[in-house]
Amino acid sequence: MPVVLPLIGAGLALAMARHPRVQGVVSVSVLTIVLGISVALLVMVDSGPMVLDVGGWAAPVGISLVVDRLAALMLVVSVTVTLAVLVYSLAQGVADGDEGAPLAVYHPTFLVLSAGVSNTFVTGDLFNLYVGFEILLAASFVLITLGGTRDRIRSGTIYVVVSLISSVIFLVAIALIYAATGTVNLAQLAVRLPEIDPNMQLILQLMLLVAFGIKAAVFPLSAWLPDSYPIAPAPVTAVFAGLLTKVGVYAIIRTQVLLFPDGRLDDLLKVVALATMVIGILGAVAQEDIKRLLSFTLVSHIGFMIWGISLSTEAGLSAAIFYVAHHITVQTALFLVAGLIERRGGTTSLVRLGSLARVAPLLAVLFFVPAMNLGGIPPMSGFLGKAGLIEASAQDGAGLSYALIVGGLVTSLLTLYAIAKTWNMAFWQEAPEPLPDTDTPSGMVGPAAGLVVFSLLLAVLAGPLYDYTDHASRDLRARVPYIVSVLPEHGRGTGQSPEVTEEGRRGEPESQSTSGEDR
Amino acid sequence: MNIDMAPNLSLVVLVAVLVGTGVYLLLERSLSRVIIGIALISNGVNVLMLVAGGSAGGPPLLGETAPEDMSDPLPQAMVLTAIVITLGMTAFLLAMAYRSWQLNGHDEVQDDLEDRRIARRAARDELSERVTDDSGATLAEDAADTRDETARGEDEHARVGHHPAALGADDEEAKP
Numbered sequence: 238m239p240v241v242l243p244l245i246g247a248g249l250a251l252a253m254a255r256h257p258r259v260q261g262v263v264s265v266s267v268l269t270i271v272l273g274i275s276v277a278l279l280v281m282v283d284s285g286p287m288v289l290d291v292g293g294w295a296a297p298v299g300i301s302l303v304v305d306r307l308a309a310l311m312l313v314v315s316v317t318v319t320l321a322v323l324v325y326s327l328a329q330g331v332a333d334g335d336e337g338a339p340l341a342v343y344h345p346t347f348l349v350l351s352a353g354v355s356n357t358f359v360t361g362d363l364f365n366l367y368v369g370f371e372i373l374l375a376a377s378f379v380l381i382t383l384g385g386t387r388d389r390i391r392s393g394t395i396y397v398v399v400s401l402i403s404s405v406i407f408l409v410a411i412a413l414i415y416a417a418t419g420t421v422n423l424a425q426l427a428v429r430l431p432e433i434d435p436n437m438q439l440i441l442q443l444m445l446l447v448a449f450g451i452k453a454a455v456f457p458l459s460a461w462l463p464d465s466y467p468i469a470p471a472p473v474t475a476v477f478a479g480l481l482t483k484v485g486v487y488a489i490i491r492t493q494v495l496l497f498p499d500g501r502l503d504d505l506l507k508v509v510a511l512a513t514m515v516i517g518i519l520g521a522v523a524q525e526d527i528k529r530l531l532s533f534t535l536v537s538h539i540g541f542m543i544w545g546i547s548l549s550t551e552a553g554l555s556a557a558i559f560y561v562a563h564h565i566t567v568q569t570a571l572f573l574v575a576g577l578i579e580r581r582g583g584t585t586s587l588v589r590l591g592s593l594a595r596v597a598p599l600l601a602v603l604f605f606v607p608a609m610n611l612g613g614i615p616p617m618s619g620f621l622g623k624a625g626l627i628e629a630s631a632q633d634g635a636g637l638s639y640a641l642i643v644g645g646l647v648t649s650l651l652t653l654y655a656i657a658k659t660w661n662m663a664f665w666q667e668a669p670e671p672l673p674d675t676d677t678p679s680g681m682v683g684p685a686a687g688l689v690v691f692s693l694l695l696a697v698l699a700g701p702l703y704d705y706t707d708h709a710s711r712d713l714r715a716r717v718p719y720i721v722s723v724l725p726e727h728g729r730g731t732g733q734s735p736e737v738t739e740e741g742r743r744g745e746p747e748s749q750s751t752s753g754e755d756r
Numbered sequence: 757m758n759i760d761m762a763p764n765l766s767l768v769v770l771v772a773v774l775v776g777t778g779v780y781l782l783l784e785r786s787l788s789r790v791i792i793g794i795a796l797i798s799n800g801v802n803v804l805m806l807v808a809g810g811s812a813g814g815p816p817l818l819g820e821t822a823p824e825d826m827s828d829p830l831p832q833a834m835v836l837t838a839i840v841i842t843l844g845m846t847a848f849l850l851a852m853a854y855r856s857w858q859l860n861g862h863d864e865v866q867d868d869l870e871d872r873r874i875a876r877r878a879a880r881d882e883l884s885e886r887v888t889d890d891s892g893a894t895l896a897e898d899a900a901d902t903r904d905e906t907a908r909g910e911d912e913h914a915r916v917g918h919h920p921a922a923l924g925a926d927d928e929e930a931k932p
Contacts, residue, residue: 364834371841378848387859394787394852394865401794401845402782408801408838415831416808 244352260344261327267348268320271355275312282309286712286722288361301422301723303361306709307558311358311487314562317691318479318569319351321684325573326472328680329580342379350376350476357484361723363411363421366488370407370452374400377481380473381465388468396465403451410444417441424723427495427716442497446489446506453485455543456513459536463520466535467528467585471576474528478535479569483561486542493546494554494713506547507637514540514648521655527575527585527663530655531568534611537648538564541626544641548629554710556625559703563610563618563695570607570688574600577685578663587662594664599682601664606689608660610696612653618696623649625703763807771807774800787853787863791846798842805835 245267281287286305304312326343353373360366378400382393415421417437418429430438447458454462462482466474493500517537524530542564545557575585581597582590594601610617623645630638695702712718774796781793809831814821816829853863 364837368837368841371845375841375844375848378845382852382855385855390852390856390859391865394856397845397849397852398782398790398794398865401849405794405797405801408798409804411834412801412805412808412831415805415834421830421834 244349264323264344264348265320265327268316268323268351271351272313272316272320275309275316278304279309279313282306283708286719288722300365301361301424302359303423303719303723304359305719306705306712307487307490308358310558310562310705310709311483312355314565315354315358315480315483316351318565318688319347319354319476321688321691322472322476322479322569322573323347325475325576325681325684326470328683329472329576343383346376346379347476349373350380350480354480354484358487361423363414363423363426367404367407367411370404370484370488373481373484374404377477381469381477383470383473392465392468395461399451399461403448406444406451407448410441410448413444414441422723423491423495424720427720428724430496438497439501442493442502445492445496446502449485449488449492450509451485453482453489453543454536454539455485455509456516456536456540457509459513459517459539462536463529463532466532467526471528471572471579474532475569475572475576478532478572479565482535482539483542483565486539486546486557486561489543490546490554490557490713494549495716495719498714498716500549503547503549504637506543507641510540510543510547511641511644512540513537513543514644518648518651518655522651522658524655525587527578527587527590527659528572530587530659531571531575534652534655535568537652538568538611540648541623541645544645545626545629547641548633548638550629550633551707551710551714552629552632553626554713555703555706556622556629558706558709559618559625559699560622562702562706563622563692566688566692566695567607567610567619570685570692571604571611573681573685573688574604574607577603577681580681582663587659590663591666592664603682603685603689604664605660607692608656610692612656613649614653616696618692618699621696621699621703764811767803767807771800771804774803785864787849787856787865790865791849791853794849795842795846798838798846802835802838802842805831805838 278287282304283306286303288304289302326347350373353369353371353376356369356372357366360369378393378397381396382389411421414426414430417433418426420426420429430441451458451461466477469477493502493506514537517533517535517540521530521533521537524533538560541560542557545553545555545560548554577600578590578593579585581600582593584590606617610619613619613623626645627642630641778793778795778797778800781789781796784790784793809828811827813825813827816826856863
């Protein structure tokens with residue numbers, strides 16, 4: 238449902254291209270319904286993963302959608318964030334007076350993006366994961382080049398080519414996996430992969446890691462991100478920063494834990510995590526533009542999530558999942574506030590901003606809270622996530638884990654430094670020239686404030702949330718619940734399929750209809 | 757099941773050639789060559805997917821072919837999906853190349869902001885002093901040199917005019 242609804246909504250919104258107001262209503266209501274469904278799923282999966290065999294084909298043959306705790310949590314957070322950004326951009330559209338063309342495409346594309354993200358979260362099939370990636374990438378290509386100005390085309394080109402390369406690598410990995418095991422169903426892969434040659438396993442694991450690493454902007458593969466994200470309009474950057482990289486992280490969690498449980502690349506992952514954290518934040522320290530600075534912190538904090546994954550313990554994974562949920566909200570909120578700052582001050586360049594604390598105190602508070610949260614100041618969720626990671630790796634006790642702890646602490650301090658620099662230059666320092674006298678519409682401040690409150694709520698609810706992520710990671714580590722619920726008995730799913738369907742013959746007509754949705 | 761899983765050698769060579777030439781083209785600066793490169797690589801991967809499905813057989817329809825002679829339909833379905841996706845992406849890239857040509861008169865992929873900044877600083881043989889934060893004067897100077905992508909309009913051109921030599925030819929804003 239979370240996949241199909243936004244697609245229908247996108248069609249509706251496209252049909253209503255002439256009536257922006259109707260479009261807005263359609264998109265908001267669709268996303269609200271999806272949010273409701275996601276919350277319902279979140280409650281329901283507490284008793285075990287839920288499986289839907291699309292089209293009534295039994296599991297290893299047809300496409301199955303699986304919702305377990307991890308997927309449900311990601312769904313809820315991502316849809317909440319998407320909804321907030323949508324309301325924000327609606328208000329921005331109203332404030333700017335709706336200058337025609339690009340906005341007609343904006344709503345449908347935004348919904349398609351949401352559908353793609355949801356699809357990647359719920360899919361139980363490697364090829365469907367690819368299709369989900371392509372759905373959200375196609376949408377993101379349109380969004381990042383929205384308006385077709387010179388800068389956006391320049392950075393968009395790089396973004397598109399890099400994304401396509403990662404998709405191609407992913408596709409090669411799928412082809413090789415199919416050749417080696419004869420299936421692309423994740424649950425069945427989890428059973429069959431351990432049976433093949435260990436060296437081949439290692440190659441497949443590496444290829445998947447590279448493909449998802451590009452999407453998640455893990456260090457050596459992250460150079461495209463800080464260049465392309467800041468150019469897009471503020472709401473687009475916000476939703477990209479919040480969701481797209483986390484989709485990559487989610488895919489890494491899913492494949493690493495479910496398919497390759499023996500963790501032979503953990504040391505590599507640890508090194509990569511360390512490099513991502515430190516080098517990302519060093520990039521941020523050197524920046525003079527708020528949006529670019531935030532993009533670099535985004536790269537850097539991806540490292541924290543990879544850290545949690547690389548520990549391959551329940552505690553580490555749980556902390557990583559918590560950190561993902563925390564980081565989606567905080568980073569999106571920060572980019573939305575950066576958009577507000579751009580609106581208020583007319584620029585995001587720290588050199589020319591100033592005295593915002595006096596002119597716009599509300600903005601200052603809105604920036605201050607998520608920024609401190611990102612830096613990991615104690616009572617907030619950022620601190621709790623980092624504390625969880627540190628605790629988990631201290632339990633692990635290997636030399637590399639201690640190196641990670643040190644790296645994480647240094648990164649947090651440097652984050653704090655970058656944030657404090659931003660704060661000084663944009664909010665306290667006297668502006669070099671008086672700022673233009675613009676107003677920030679309350680419709681834009683509202684969602685940003687909502688997200689800030691949501692991120693604070695994460696801290697308040699940290700106890701239950703940590704319980705939840707603990708359960709989620711225990712399920713993930715155990716792997717059995719996932720496999721059993723997809724393939725209940727005799728390795729077949731719940732759908733009905735013709736009795737002639739045997740092991741050697743697999744038909745999957747759904748993959749074609751999914752591609753139809755993609756277009 | 758005793759399906760012949762040995763891959764067809766000519767197909768494997770085809771994959772290697774397609775991907776090899778694709779990668780070569782991908783490393784070019786011109787966007788249209790990059791697009792051709794991506795198309796070649798994608799087609800190579802699609803063929804690889806077919807190879808992954810084992811050797812060819814009869815159409816997988818019950819009553820037409822005996823089950824053991826059938827070719828595996830699943831990779832074909834996946835390749836079909838991949839072809840459609842590639843088609844859409846290629847079309848989008850072509851549109852971007854055209855837009856780039858409209859805007860700049862060429863379709864070359866440009867250096868990113870950071871590269872240009874560093875190149876400019878190296879050309880002028882000076883390092884940013886505002887990072888060290890010790891002098892107020894260089895702060896303003898450097899702010900004037902640094903091209904800010906969020907800046908728009910008159911202001912921009914005025915600043916570009918200040919340092920015509922320093923802004924290298926690779927800076928898009930320096931072009932008329």
